[in-house]
Amino acid sequence: MALNRRQFGATAIGSMAAMWAAPSIAEGKKVSLKVGGQFADSHPSSKAMDTACAEIRQQSSGRIDIQFFPNAQLGSDAAMLTQVRSGALDMMTASGISMQVVSPIAGISGMAFAFSDYAHVWQAMDGDLGASIRTGLDKVGIFAFPKILDSGYRNITTSNHPIDSVEDLKGMKMRVPPSxxxxxxxTALGSSPTSITINELYSALQTKIVDGQENPLTIIESGKYFEVQKYCSITEHMWDGLWIIANGKRIKSLSSDDLALITKSFEAATDKQRTETERLNTDLEGSLKSKGLVFNRPEKSQFRKALTKAGFYADWKQKYGPEAWAVLERYSGSLA
Structure with a gap:
């Protein structure tokens, strides 16, 4: 039924009043944010962050000027984490295991052989385990967005021989992240671990400072480690992810609308990135084989038995505490 002029006028005035009462996100205060990333711009996490930041700029008509800097342009993981905590850097992507130096519980999701498949990973990280980690980070001034990016299951590459058994790791110079x-x-598996940052890893492998390293296939590919490594042993010894974190005071100073927009864009990009990373960590094997990397699949139970015998799980259960460990085992099953 057609509106008469009086009805139309009242409707139009009401609509305009509603718009004036709730200004659009594009009309708020100018916001500038820098986000640091550790991996090459070709890595799925870097692509996801770049896409999310572009979406935020577009949705805010450029008012939220959020820029992503991949490839450790703003410093190593440790350097960026220090900057985020001090407020010198607004945000970064960070492995929970790398953050355990400032919040011990952050590393619990990287416990060796904890998650048998992705279903258990996401149940844990989108559930109580992820919530416990975010609470721990908040206590040290770090805000973690609700959904974690997927880095993938980690595998071992070597330059001298494949890893078919625990014995093959004895005395091997292994690069590990500083954690x-x-x-x-x-150490529990008998190798000689050396902490080297990701931006120094290629040269360390090239110059034989270390014999091997361990990473998901996406990082092995994007870092071009196949150029300086010969073997890849699919151990899947650890799952790792990247939290999108921010300086707590900085993020909480944003308006609720701005934080909601940023969170929504990050979560949409994260969902797509998880699907893409899981696919790539399977499909990349064929591509890496064509580039000369030789693959093998050792029996995983032998590594877990060796870790149990060495007291690895018992030690970390004591360090994390029974309450946190119980949350982990709710998703992983009994570990110790």
Whole structure:
């Protein structure tokens, strides 16, 4: 039924009043944010962050000027984490295991052989385990967005021989990220772990400072480690992800509308990135084989038995505490 003029006028005035009462996101205060990333711009996490930042700029008509800097342009993981905590850097992508130096519980999701498949990973990280990690980070001034990016299951590459058994790791010079979990894991397996940052890893492999390293296939491919490594052993010894984190005070100073827009864009990009990373970590094997990398699949149970015998799980259960460990085992099953 057609509106008469009086009805139309009242409707139009009401609509305009509603618009004036709730200004659009594009009309708010100018916001500038820098986000640091550690991996090459070709890595799925870097692509996801670049896409999300572009979406935020577009949705805010450029008012939220958020820029992503991949490939450790703003510093190593440790350097960027220090900057985020001090407020010198607004945001970054960060592995939970790398952040355990400032919040011990952050590394619990990287426990060796904890998650048998992706279904268990996402149940844990989108559930109580992820919530516990975010709460721990918040206590040290770090805000973590609700959904974690997928880095993938980690595998071992070597230059001298494949890893078919625990014995093959004895005395091997293994590069590991600067984190207590990684160091203790490979020490328990008998190798000689050396902490080297991701931006120095290629040269360390090229100059034989270390014999091998461990990473998901996406990082092995994007970092071009196949050029300086011969073997890839599919151990899937650890799952790892990247939290999108921010300086707590900085993020909480944003308006609720701005934070909602940023969160929504990050979550949409994360969902797509998870699907793409899972696919790539399967499909890349064929591509890497064509580039000369030789693959093998050792029996995983032998590594877990060796870790149990060495007291690895018992030690970390004590460090994390029974409450946090119980949350982990709700998704992983009994580990110790």
């Amino acid at each position: 207590p979990v990684w160091v203790s894991l490979f």
